[in-house]
Amino acid sequence: MSHARRERWIAFIMVLPSILLLALFVYGFIGWTAAVSLSKWDGVEPNYSWAGLENFRLLFSKVGGVSARRFSIDLWNTLFFTLFFLLLCIIVGLFLAILLDQKIRGEGVFRTIYLFPMSLSFVVTGVVWRWIFAPGAGTRLRGVNALLHAIGLNALRWKWYTDTSSFGPFHVALTPVIIAASWQLIGYTMAMYLAGLRSIPEELREAARVDGASEVKIYRHIILPMLQPITLSALIVLGHISLKIFDLVYTMTGKGPGFVTDVPGIFMFETTFQGNHYAQGATISIIMLLMVAVVIIPYLIYSFRREVEL
Amino acid sequence: MTKHLNPMRIGIYVLLILFALLFLVPVYVLLASSLKTFAEVQDMSKLWVPPAGLHLESFRAAWSGIPEKGLRGLSRNLLNSVYLTVPATILSSLLGSLNGYVLAKWKFRGASVVFPLMLFGMFIPYQSVLIPLTQTLAAIGLGGTLWGLILVHVVYGIPITTLIFRNYYAEVPTDLIEAARIDGAGILSVYWRVLFPLSLPGFVVVIIWQFTNIWNEFLFAVSILQKPELQPITVALRNLAGSQIKEWNMVMAGTLIAAIPTLLVYIVLGRYFIRGLLAGSVKG
Numbered sequence: 001m002s003h004a005r006r007e008r009w010i011a012f013i014m015v016l017p018s019i020l021l022l023a024l025f026v027y028g029f030i031g032w033t034a035a036v037s038l039s040k041w042d043g044v045e046p047n048y049s050w051a052g053l054e055n056f057r058l059l060f061s062k063v064g065g066v067s068a069r070r071f072s073i074d075l076w077n078t079l080f081f082t083l084f085f086l087l088l089c090i091i092v093g094l095f096l097a098i099l100l101d102q103k104i105r106g107e108g109v110f111r112t113i114y115l116f117p118m119s120l121s122f123v124v125t126g127v128v129w130r131w132i133f134a135p136g137a138g139t140r141l142r143g144v145n146a147l148l149h150a151i152g153l154n155a156l157r158w159k160w161y162t163d164t165s166s167f168g169p170f171h172v173a174l175t176p177v178i179i180a181a182s183w184q185l186i187g188y189t190m191a192m193y194l195a196g197l198r199s200i201p202e203e204l205r206e207a208a209r210v211d212g213a214s215e216v217k218i219y220r221h222i223i224l225p226m227l228q229p230i231t232l233s234a235l236i237v238l239g240h241i242s243l244k245i246f247d248l249v250y251t252m253t254g255k256g257p258g259f260v261t262d263v264p265g266i267f268m269f270e271t272t273f274q275g276n277h278y279a280q281g282a283t284i285s286i287i288m289l290l291m292v293a294v295v296i297i298p299y300l301i302y303s304f305r306r307e308v309e310l
Numbered sequence: 311m312t313k314h315l316n317p318m319r320i321g322i323y324v325l326l327i328l329f330a331l332l333f334l335v336p337v338y339v340l341l342a343s344s345l346k347t348f349a350e351v352q353d354m355s356k357l358w359v360p361p362a363g364l365h366l367e368s369f370r371a372a373w374s375g376i377p378e379k380g381l382r383g384l385s386r387n388l389l390n391s392v393y394l395t396v397p398a399t400i401l402s403s404l405l406g407s408l409n410g411y412v413l414a415k416w417k418f419r420g421a422s423v424v425f426p427l428m429l430f431g432m433f434i435p436y437q438s439v440l441i442p443l444t445q446t447l448a449a450i451g452l453g454g455t456l457w458g459l460i461l462v463h464v465v466y467g468i469p470i471t472t473l474i475f476r477n478y479y480a481e482v483p484t485d486l487i488e489a490a491r492i493d494g495a496g497i498l499s500v501y502w503r504v505l506f507p508l509s510l511p512g513f514v515v516v517i518i519w520q521f522t523n524i525w526n527e528f529l530f531a532v533s534i535l536q537k538p539e540l541q542p543i544t545v546a547l548r549n550l551a552g553s554q555i556k557e558w559n560m561v562m563a564g565t566l567i568a569a570i571p572t573l574l575v576y577i578v579l580g581r582y583f584i585r586g587l588l589a590g591s592v593k594g
Contacts (some may be wrong), residue, residue, distance in 0.1 A: 007416070007496060007497045008416070008418050008419075010496075010497050010498065011412045011416035011418050011497055012412075012418045014408050014409075014411075014412050014497075015408070015409050015412045015413070015418075015424075017405075018405055018408075018409050018428070018468045018472070019424060019428070021465045021468065022427075022428055022431050022465065022468060022469070025431075025439065025443070025462075025465045025466065026430070026431040026434065026439065027427075028442070029438075029439035029442040029443060029446075030434070030438055030439060032441070032442035033438050033439060033440075033441055033442060036441055036442075046445070092329075096326075096329060099322050099325060099326055100326070102319070102322055104322070104323075104326065109330075110326050110329075110330055112577070112580060113330045113333050113334060114329065114330070114333055115576075115580075115584070116333075116573065116576060116577075117333070117336075118576075118583075118587065119522055119572045119573055119575065119576035119583065120526065120569050120572065120573065121525070121526030121527075121528065121544050121568065121569070121572070122526065122528065123526070123528050123544040123545075123547055123548050123568070124526075124544075124547070124565050124568055124569045125336075126548070126551075127547065127548070127551045127561065127562075127565050128336040128339060128340055128562075128565060129336065130551070131339060131343075131357070131558065131561075131562075132335070132336065132339055132357075134354070136354060136355065140354065140355060141355050142354040142355060142357065143354075143357055146354075146355040146356075146357060146358065147357075147358050149355075150358070183333065183336070188587060191584055191587055191588065192587075192588065195588055240433050243435070244435035244436075244437065246437070246528075246529055247528040247529060247544075250528075250548070251528075251548045251551065251552070254552075264437075265435070265437060265529075268437045268440075269437070269529075269532075269533070272440070272441060273533060278441055281437075281440075281441065282441055284437070285435060285437035285438040285440065285441075286438060288435040288437055288438060289434060289435055289437075289438040292433060292434065292435055293434075296430065296433040297430070300426050300429060300430060301426075304422070304425075304426055
């Protein structure tokens with residue numbers, strides 16, 4: 001064997017343990033979960049007898065009863081949660097980044113304050129915001145409601161994450177959870193956009209100014225278009241977080257009354273580890289995986305195509 | 311050119327300060343509540359009222375528990391988090407460094423297929439591996455143990471640590487490696503003599519990233535560790551806060567204790583934290 005070939009073998013052997021571990025723990029286990037989702041495993045003892053797509057049918061059709069109702073609420077909740085969470089993170093994050101890009105005194109302090117929630121656990125975030133938005137009732141108001149009462153804004157009081165009302169399929173109880181999640185991750189989009197703004201050469205802006213363009217126009221026509229790749233990355237990263245969100249909601253509100261704040265992650269966890277409905281849990285997690293894969297696989301392919309071209 | 315304070319700039323500062331205050335609301339709630347006495351937190355409507363004095367009894371309770379009320383302290387769980395996070399962080403960083411080196415500088419046949427397949431592992435919802443994972447850990451005798459959880463974090467940490475190190479080593483000039491090769495260095499000694507000594511900033515970024523993620527993680531921990539005395543602090547905290555507990559100063563103090571390690575890392579090494587953050591999205 002030639003020297004170069006031998007070294008290529010050593011290179012391969014160096015990464016082999018990682019490749020094997022991931023092959024088993026990612027792809028092997030996903031296959032295994034898929035097998036469970038097609039089985040009749042319902043109880044503590046494993047049971048791999050074939051059920052076909054019955055578990056999926058039970059989640060998506062009326063015959064599924066409470067489970068189907070819960071799962072349909074979960075999917076709507078995920079959709080609205082993702083939508084508003086992404087909107088808030090992108091808009092507020094971009095806004096703060098643009099503000100911070102105006103040669104601000106004390107920029108480091110502001111940046112630190114906007115970004116510190118990123119370093120916390122979703123559990124920490126959940127505990128604090130659960131307390132802040134706890135509604136209380138009657139003469140025993142709590143959290144934000146107590147504050148609203150104190151400053152005379154009683155009309156704005158509502159039951160926050162325990163409210164069961166909805167606009168169409170959108171449960172208003174999700175709002176406090178969306179606020180908490182955005183509080184934690186707005187700093188991420190801000191940091192991404194700020195890095196992007198800093199990478200735009202000053203000469204470009206100067207040239208536009210010389211041509212008589214206003215600051216607003218410079219942002220609209222030159223800077224914002226240049227930030228588009230960052231928006232795409234942020235949408236992917238935050239989007240896949242919100243599609244599989246669990247810890248934050250589980251800590252802050254749990255599934256809520258009538259599943260108003262339930263998400264597939266909570267349903268999967270409860271039905272699997274508290275109800276021992278393994279096949280159903282596996283089915284939910286396969287659906288979660290498909291939702292994430294639809295977003296992530298095109299992104300990975302797109303990223304690597306670009307890298308190869310470079 | 312110095313900027314003068316015109317109305318526009320005043321407006322910008324007002325907005326920045328307003329947002330800063332909003333972002334700090336939970337910090338106020340945490341600090342104010344944890345400095346209150348048990349008597350003070352009984353009336354839950356007084357959440358926003360500052361504490362009457364600086365009382366630290368909540369921290370003592372959060373640390374060692376209140377046995378007569380059956381409330382467990384978190385000191386044991388904090389230690390568990392350390393025992394979990396330190397080995398898992400070190401092991402996954404070392405693996406990531408080796409993988410990153412090979413993938414950046416020794417592209418073997420099929421590397422361009424293997425790498426994206428590895429990366430996919432960091433995006434999957436971990437729910438989709440949880441059932442086989444708990445079954446497998448139980449079968450190999452690691453079910454319900456800290457070592458099992460360490461193994462899990464090492465394995466699922468491989469994609470992100472590999473990604474960060476690969477991008478980091480890609481910046482190392484190939485000339486450096488060529489020079490060492492001419493001196494007769496093989497693949498391993500190039501790593502040991504050339505790359506590894508240059509790796510400190512890369513290790514700082516990866517270690518901070520892994521430390522923060524593993525410390526803060528909840529789903530794996532709650533699914534694998536049932537025994538309260540083995541659980542890391544995130545799980546213990548959620549159990550404490552989820553119970554019908556009235557001692558909210560204790561919960562808030564416990565939350566602070568859980569948050570302080572990663573918060574300290576962020577405040578002291580924020581620069582590297584942000585670098586890890588930006589590296590977390592696939593570099594295209």
